[in-house]
Amino acid sequence: MFRISEDTTHYHNRFVRRFPQHVAEKIAQANLEFNSYYFAGYSNGQLYLGNTTAPLQVMAWDAGLKKRTVHHIELIEKDLPFQSPRIRVDGNQFYVYEGSAPYIYRGTTKVWKAKRILQGGHYFSQLEPLDPEHLALRYVKDNGESLIGIVNLSDTTDVTYGPAVLQKQFDGIFDTDGSLHTDTEKKRLLYVYRYRNQYILANDQAKVLYRGNTIDTISTAQIEIIEVSGHKKKTFSKPPLIVNKSSAYFNGLLFVNSLLPGRYEDDDLWKTSSIVDVYDVASRTYRSSFTVADAGGKKMRSMFVVEGKLYALINNQLDCYRLREHLAQSRAASASQP
Numbered sequence: 273m274f275r276i277s278e279d280t281t282h283y284h285n286r287f288v289r290r291f292p293q294h295v296a297e298k299i300a301q302a303n304l305e306f307n308s309y310y311f312a313g314y315s316n317g318q319l320y321l322g323n324t325t326a327p328l329q330v331m332a333w334d335a336g337l338k339k340r341t342v343h344h345i346e347l348i349e350k351d352l353p354f355q356s357p358r359i360r361v362d363g364n365q366f367y368v369y370e371g372s373a374p375y376i377y378r379g380t381t382k383v384w385k386a387k388r389i390l391q392g393g394h395y396f397s398q399l400e401p402l403d404p405e406h407l408a409l410r411y412v413k414d415n416g417e418s419l420i421g422i423v424n425l426s427d428t429t430d431v432t433y434g435p436a437v438l439q440k441q442f443d444g445i446f447d448t449d450g451s452l453h454t455d456t457e458k459k460r461l462l463y464v465y466r467y468r469n470q471y472i473l474a475n476d477q478a479k480v481l482y483r484g485n486t487i488d489t490i491s492t493a494q495i496e497i498i499e500v501s502g503h504k505k506k507t508f509s510k511p512p513l514i515v516n517k518s519s520a521y522f523n524g525l526l527f528v529n530s531l532l533p534g535r536y537e538d539d540d541l542w543k544t545s546s547i548v549d550v551y552d553v554a555s556r557t558y559r560s561s562f563t564v565a566d567a568g569g570k571k572m573r574s575m576f577v578v579e580g581k582l583y584a585l586i587n588n589q590l591d592c593y594r595l596r597e598h599l600a601q602s603r604a605a606s607a608s609q610p
Contacts, residue, residue, distance in 0.1 A: 288534055289487070295560060406476070420474070484551065525559070
């Protein structure tokens with residue numbers, strides 16, 4: 273009966289969530305004073321935050337949110353029209369980039385100085401490091417559609433595109449919107465759609481390995497689009513149905529902040545917290561769910577998972593949750609370790 277129950281939860285009854293007790297425990301909290309911070313990365317026990325209002329400033333926190341350090345990035349070449357630079361930290365390297373320019377700078381966390389390594393070429397909207405010499409990007413084609421590609425930093429004209437990764441349903445713009453993640457150890461790409469119940473795992477050549485599904489049944493994006501008169505731009509004619517608001521990926525596990533209530537769930541639960549669903553990407557199964565409490569009447573806007581902890585940005589607050597062991601890594605990952 274237990275095996276039948278497991279199979280039902282994993283594959284068939286997709287609207288029923290499991291909420292085991294004490295799987296995520298809040299252990300620390302920090303006041304950021306402003307709500308303009310975003311997750312920039314994690315390295316050597318330090319969690320890094322970027323700030324949209326101070327774009328060349330990086331705030332570093334220790335894993336327990338007890339000590340913070342502020343770094344200021346110096347760009348060696350400054351002859352670009354900067355508007356909204358973003359920062360991404362990976363290992364001992366960091367990147368400053370702006371896909372609408374486009375440009376990419378790279379430097380080390382030892383001195384926090386960055387040199388330009390890419391200028392011009394195709395526009396892009398998201399960037400994730402794949403290894404020290406390759407970046408995964410979500411490019412923007414001339415017609416506005418999104419395209420996943422991998423750029424070789426040794427030769428930035430060498431780009432490997434994955435035209436089969438994102439699948440168009442209506443316009444290839446809004447219906448393929450989502451979040452790009454990478455696994456730098458296994459050199460994998462993971463993309464989570466925002467408006468439908470699918471994620472895609474691809475290799476370091478942008479070749480699709482398989483497509484998985486989240487537990488809801490919204491397989492077609494529930495969006496309606498109109499063209500803005502005189503501007504040749506498209507927008508939503510009404511608010512779209514958001515399926516996966518935000519996501520995080522670490523150690524073979526996918527964490528998704530879903531906005532769709534499941535069967536038997538209390539309305540009060542949704543009024544006071546955000547719901548996080550956890551998936552084992554290797555086995556393509558749903559693990560379980562837990563809640564992240566609201567702060568000051570505001571819900572979590574983004575999350576970051578690393579080394580058994582989930583960090584959540586909620587208004588001007590940074591929270592840290594300790595995850596139980598079964599939510600710290602996938603079964604496949606644990607089985608491969610000595």
